[in-house]
Amino acid sequence: MGLPRKSLCILSVSWFSVTIFLGSFSFVATGADYTTVVFKGCADQKFQDPSGVYLQNLKNLMSTLVSQSSQKTFSTTTSGQDPNAIMGLYQCRGDLTTSQCYSCVSKLPEISDKLCGKAVAARVQLSGCYLRYEIVGFKQVPETEFLYKVCGSAQASGTDFEGRRETAFNMTEDGVKSGKRLFYTGDYQSVYVLGQCEGDLANSDCGDCVKSAFETAKDDCGDSISAQVYLHKCYISYSYYPNGVPTVSSSSGTRQHTQKTVAIAVGGVAALGFVVVCLMFLKAVLKKRSASKHEGY
Structure with a gap:
């Protein structure tokens, strides 16, 4: 017997992942x-699953996605047969290699199990990728449904x-439409932006979603010099550096493993998760500063 269908609106965003630090610190x-x-x-x-069929389908789904x-x-798939089927997908940030994408996505099944357990639908967002799944037949929410935001505490002057x-913002909207x-x-002019949509959206719908996310950032974050906004089918980030971009340098390990590090000193009250995402988004922007360069999947 299948589970009753309930709206994905019951997904509740938790602040559990954001650790608050007081004072000043340096983060690499x-x-x-x-x-x-x-x-x-x-x-x-939760799954009402005495036979274990749902959990086996979920396990198979996770294995396929990884x-x-x-x-x-980006990929989407379905595991199992109605009425016990489960749909799932993952999306990696557009600047990650497939090797980095695999490293990111392979963490998600265990994290999802720890954080959401036997929930019939879930989404777990990491700074470089996310995964979501739901029982087939779940009521869908709009592409621009608000999920989560973080506004920087510092305010712009001038x-x-x-x-x-x-x-x-307009450059980003045009960029996702034309890419x-x-x-x-x-x-x-010192404002660094990033926008990405779920891989099955049409370009025009992606532009509309990103525009909606930017409107949310302006309305809810005001003159904050940095913010991230996550909607159901897209997310955006921006950071403003009126005094110049933090130094980005390269440090080499072995020949096969070279990574960039970004050091930044943050004063006052800071959320570690927010800082990490800001820095990773900044690194992505610095790697692709030319607004006209877009690659295919």
Whole structure:
């Protein structure tokens, strides 16, 4: 007997993953930071599964998604037969290699199990990838459904910030519409932006989703010099560096393993998860500063 269908709106975002630090500290972001937990949403309803068929389908689903992540940065699949089928997908950040994507996605099944247990639907967002699954037949939510946001505590001063940010936002919207992989990074006069949509969206729908996320950032974060906004089918990030971008340097390990590190001193109250995501987004932008360069899947 199948489970009753309930709306994905029951997914609740938790702040469990954001650790607050008081005072000043220095933080170094390395290549492994794309596996930092940003947020999770777990359905309140649990599998009623005395035969174990749902959990076996979920296990098979996770195994398939992890395997596919070594080949491509977005994939969706279904495991099992109605009425016990489960749909799932993963998405990696557009600047990650397939090797990095696999490293990120392979962490998600264990993290999802620890954070959401036997929930009939869940989404776990890491700084470099996310995974979501649901029982087939779940009521769908709009592409622009709000999930999570973080607004930087520092506020911009002067009259130039809003205009610069607006131009950078428009560049991102145009970039995801015209690109082939629904991913864009760029910068405009010290405002660094990133936008990405779920891999099955049409380009025009991606542009609309990113625009909605930017409107949320402006409305909810005001003049914050940095923010991330996650909607159901897209997410955006921006950071403004009026005094210059933090130093980015390369440190070499073996010939096969070279990683960039970013050191930044943060004063006042800071959320570690937020800092990690900011730094990783900044690294992505710095790798692709030309707004006109877009690659295919």
